[in-house]
Amino acid sequence: xTNSHPVSGSPDKEPATEPALAEAAGADRATTMTxxxxxxxxxxxxxxxxxxxxxAANTVTVTVLSxxxxxxxxxxxxxxxxxxxxxxxxxxxxxxxxxxxxxxAVVSEAYANLFKGAVFDPEASGFTAALSPISETLTYTAxxxxxxxxxxxxxxxxxxxxxAQGQATIGVILAAVAGFALPLPxxxxxxxxxxxxxxxxxxxxFVPGILKARAGxxxxxxxxxxxxxxxxxxxxxxxxSGVQSPGRxxxxxxxxxxxxxxxxxxxxxxxxxAGILLAVLATWFVAxxxxxxxxxxxxxxxGANPDAARTAGISITxxxxxxxxxxxxxxxxxxxxxxxxxxxxxxxxxxxxxxxFDGILVALLGRVKPWGVLLAALLFGALxxxxxxxxxxxxxxxxxxxVLQALIVIFIAAPALVKAIFQLRAARAARLQTSLAKGx
Amino acid sequence: MSTTxxxxxxxxxxxxxxxxRHRKIGAVLLALGLLATxxxxxxxxxxxxRFTLSETEGGAALEINGTVGAILFGVVTLLAxxxxxxxxxxxxFTLVLGVGLLTFVLSFLCWQVSAAPEGRNFMPxxxxxxxxxxxxxxxxxxxxxxxxxxRSGVVNVAIEGQLLMGAFSGALFGSISGxxxxxxxxxxxxxxxxxxxxxxxAIRYLVDQVVMGIVLNLLAVGVTGFLYExxxxxxxxxxxxxxxxxxxxxxxxxxxPLLGPALFRGNLFLYLGLLLVLVIxxxxxxxxxxxxxxxxxxxxTAADTLGVNVLRLRYRNVIMAGVVAGIGGASYTLALxxxxxxxxxxxxxxxxxALIFGRWSPTGALLAALFFGFxxxxxxxxxxxxxxxxxxxxxxxxYLATILAVAGLVGRVRAxxxxxxxxxxx
Numbered sequence: 001x002t003n004s005h006p007v008s009g010s011p012d013k014e015p016a017t018e019p020a021l022a023e024a025a026g027a028d029r030a031t032t033m034t035x036x037x038x039x040x041x042x043x044x045x046x047x048x049x050x051x052x053x054x055x056a057a058n059t060v061t062v063t064v065l066s067x068x069x070x071x072x073x074x075x076x077x078x079x080x081x082x083x084x085x086x087x088x089x090x091x092x093x094x095x096x097x098x099x100x101x102x103x104x105a106v107v108s109e110a111y112a113n114l115f116k117g118a119v120f121d122p123e124a125s126g127f128t129a130a131l132s133p134i135s136e137t138l139t140y141t142a143x144x145x146x147x148x149x150x151x152x153x154x155x156x157x158x159x160x161x162x163x164a165q166g167q168a169t170i171g172v173i174l175a176a177v178a179g180f181a182l183p184l185p186x187x188x189x190x191x192x193x194x195x196x197x198x199x200x201x202x203x204x205x206f207v208p209g210i211l212k213a214r215a216g217x218x219x220x221x222x223x224x225x226x227x228x229x230x231x232x233x234x235x236x237x238x239x240x241s242g243v244q245s246p247g248r249x250x251x252x253x254x255x256x257x258x259x260x261x262x263x264x265x266x267x268x269x270x271x272x273x274a275g276i277l278l279a280v281l282a283t284w285f286v287a288x289x290x291x292x293x294x295x296x297x298x299x300x301x302x303g304a305n306p307d308a309a310r311t312a313g314i315s316i317t318x319x320x321x322x323x324x325x326x327x328x329x330x331x332x333x334x335x336x337x338x339x340x341x342x343x344x345x346x347x348x349x350x351x352x353x354x355x356x357f358d359g360i361l362v363a364l365l366g367r368v369k370p371w372g373v374l375l376a377a378l379l380f381g382a383l384x385x386x387x388x389x390x391x392x393x394x395x396x397x398x399x400x401x402x403v404l405q406a407l408i409v410i411f412i413a414a415p416a417l418v419k420a421i422f423q424l425r426a427a428r429a430a431r432l433q434t435s436l437a438k439g440x
Numbered sequence: 441m442s443t444t445x446x447x448x449x450x451x452x453x454x455x456x457x458x459x460x461r462h463r464k465i466g467a468v469l470l471a472l473g474l475l476a477t478x479x480x481x482x483x484x485x486x487x488x489x490r491f492t493l494s495e496t497e498g499g500a501a502l503e504i505n506g507t508v509g510a511i512l513f514g515v516v517t518l519l520a521x522x523x524x525x526x527x528x529x530x531x532x533f534t535l536v537l538g539v540g541l542l543t544f545v546l547s548f549l550c551w552q553v554s555a556a557p558e559g560r561n562f563m564p565x566x567x568x569x570x571x572x573x574x575x576x577x578x579x580x581x582x583x584x585x586x587x588x589x590x591r592s593g594v595v596n597v598a599i600e601g602q603l604l605m606g607a608f609s610g611a612l613f614g615s616i617s618g619x620x621x622x623x624x625x626x627x628x629x630x631x632x633x634x635x636x637x638x639x640x641x642a643i644r645y646l647v648d649q650v651v652m653g654i655v656l657n658l659l660a661v662g663v664t665g666f667l668y669e670x671x672x673x674x675x676x677x678x679x680x681x682x683x684x685x686x687x688x689x690x691x692x693x694x695x696x697p698l699l700g701p702a703l704f705r706g707n708l709f710l711y712l713g714l715l716l717v718l719v720i721x722x723x724x725x726x727x728x729x730x731x732x733x734x735x736x737x738x739x740x741t742a743a744d745t746l747g748v749n750v751l752r753l754r755y756r757n758v759i760m761a762g763v764v765a766g767i768g769g770a771s772y773t774l775a776l777x778x779x780x781x782x783x784x785x786x787x788x789x790x791x792x793x794a795l796i797f798g799r800w801s802p803t804g805a806l807l808a809a810l811f812f813g814f815x816x817x818x819x820x821x822x823x824x825x826x827x828x829x830x831x832x833x834x835x836x837x838x839y840l841a842t843i844l845a846v847a848g849l850v851g852r853v854r855a856x857x858x859x860x861x862x863x864x865x866x
Contacts, residue, residue, distance in 0.1 A: 218846060221792075225842050229840060399662050
């Protein structure tokens with residue numbers, strides 16, 4: 001995401017003055033030119049180029065190092081929160097080996113379980129057990145791809161969609177209601193439930209879109225507010241008769257009919273379901289939309305420079321509304337998977353978990369590119385799946401995963417920091433700035 | 441909030457022709473009055489609605505027949521709406537609007553209280569006022585943190601995280617040391633820690649401030665949740681049993697009927713919160729620091745030209761905001777509850793809403809926080825008397841009100857001009 005957001009004019013402000021514009025232009029120049037120009041050199045060999053890039057601040061290196069830094073801080077948290085290990089630091093000067101070995105033991109066990117839960121467990125025997133970690137990872141990945149794409153698409157259009165959480169919430173409500181209330185044949189039922197989820201998300205995306213386009217209301221504020229409206233709506237609708245599971249006093253809805261559930265891919269013992277295929281399809285669609293379609297071109301033009309886009313005859317109103325509706329559809333589909341997939345089959349107050357907020361992190365980690373989002377979601381899904389095992393085997397709270405995810409994105413968002421810590425070379429084609437640098 | 445509006449799609453200034461903004465609001469008020477008179481009047485019962493000036497059913501009370509009250513107050517709302525529609529002098533606008541909204545609420549209450557089951561059709565006003573302030577308290581601290589940050593041009597979406605970190609470190613260090621004051625200082629430091637991260641990444645590394653705020657909220661949820669499970673759940677005795685500030689009665693003032701018991705028998709945080717509103721209001725509009733803060737928030741280049749150190753001022757304000765929010769978080773763990781995972785539960789975002797609804801001013805934020813607190817308290821009360829109004833819809837009220845405000849339906853809100861824009865010297 002290159003940074004080229006001008007100061008857009010405002011009707012109820014003083015007209016943008018020359019110094020303000022000059023300042024904004026200066027800011028843009030400073031942020032886009034992270035890589036200093038190099039003098040002309042003779043063309044280096046391919047191997048040389050590879051080695052040069054290996055320790056340069058390019059996307060892959062920064063991402064890997066961010067992951068390492070995050071895990072390092074995570075390790076410190078594990079150590080300081082373990083009273084037994086911490087006790088060994090009390091006599092650090094007397095027997096330093098104790099502190100080191102006990103710290104290493106607790107940290108390595110935790111991260112080993114993280115890996116075994118997410119990728120592969122060498123001790124597992126049998127087909128199902130060997131595939132189980134991957135299956136879990138993909139199960140958690142699928143909805144994150146959708147919410148990540150939702151946020152990323154809006155980003156490219158110059159909008160910050162914090163409302164993926166709310167859109168997913170409304171999506172999950174409609175998908176679940178369609179899933180248990182409509183008596184339909186198997187395939188049709190699933191399609192209708194997915195459609196219902198998409199419509200729900202679209203409505204919740206349309207509202208901030210139209211408010212932004214018509215009244216200039218900032219989408220960040222409106223989407224935050226709509227997230228909570230959606231949460232309360234969910235907690236209200238669950239306990240209504242006709243929705244609440246009969247005979248239950250707590251907040252849980254009727255389960256979705258089997259005919260509306262996404263089919264499992266690898267047999268009944270593994271949770272991975274067709275949602276991951278839909279996620280890949282959605283990624284392909286968003287990539288096509290952004291890079292090959294007229295709408296995508298207009299969307300990127302508006303995102304890069306609304307004033308120029310308007311001069312070129314692009315309707316900003318239409319683009320903003322469409323972007324938010326499509327983003328809402330994606331988030332709504334992501335939410336639908338939370339009841340149509342295998343994680344749950346009924347509505348509960350926490351049914352959507354954090355997928356909307358995680359989607360923001362996924363979009364940033366994926367550098368707001370569709371296929372990047374897919375990879376980022378895969379990493380987050382793996383952390384989630386591994387975190388479950390880490391919690392049950394090593395007794396390390398699942399919250400550590402949230403910490404790791406947040407830290408990774410913090411480091412990604414500030415590549416200058418990572419660059420400084422590891423003394424990285426400046427990359428030539430580095431696209432480092434994740435800053436949108438636009439205020440309320 | 442139309443600062444980032446695109447010119448061709450933004451609303452034209454509405455003060456044209458007959459339908460000025462005041463007249464539109466008048467029309468809405470008229471509709472509300474009609475609703476109150478007809479619907480609330482019809483649904484209210486002929487029972488007495490008692491508003492007692494105490495915490496219980498007994499004692500002095502204001503009484504009115506339910507139907508009569510609902511219709512009477514509804515008619516006043518109707519008249520206020522009519523007056524606005526007909527056109528009143530500008531200086532009367534706020535007063536008439538206030539009266540109209542107040543009577544609408546009263547009409548609603550007459551209906552609800554009179555329709556409550558026998559024996560419960562009374563409303564203890566002391567409880568309601570006190571509950572409003574208690575529920576508004578974290579919002580007040582959070583919104584003040586927002587004021588400090590955003591007036592100097594740094595968007596603070598991390599209020600939630602600052603409150604949470606404050607609540608956590610207050611509980612943790614308060615428990616370990618056994619002293620409320622150590623807990624209070626630790627809470628301030630905890631909030632300031634999240635703020636420091638926000639400041640460094642937003643100001644030094646130019647990371648988008650909204651992005652950073654969201655990520656910091658998640659980080660705070662993760663870190664506090666992780667340490668809560670590792671430390672506090674395994675050894676609550678040692679790590680999660682913070683001492684609490686007791687209530688301090690202010691002599692004389694606490695004897696005022698209604699307001700005395702509700703407001704002047706509170707704990708440190710209540711007094712501190714109200715005092716901070718006053719202090720920040722005066723500081724922001726009457727001191728050199730305030731002038732500089734506002735100028736940096738509106739036009740940093742100009743401020744820099746005049747010799748204000750923009751970045752240093754922003755660092756200082758953001759960290760002060762963290763201190764304020766951290767103390768706000770401690771108003772939970774050092775006065776009311778023990779720490780639980782994610783205990784702030786979205787209050788930080790309501791505080792953000794209060795900040796915006798209160799138009800980035802300390803007093804506006806106070807009023808907005810009290811309004812949101814009242815909505816919260818009302819939901820609790822209506823739940824207790826078995827009302828048919830779902831509490832979830834009342835809980836939505838702050839968020840919906842903010843959306844309406846931001847969309848320009850309740851009045852124009854405008855953020856500081858440089859809010860959210862990193863400043864690069866040169």
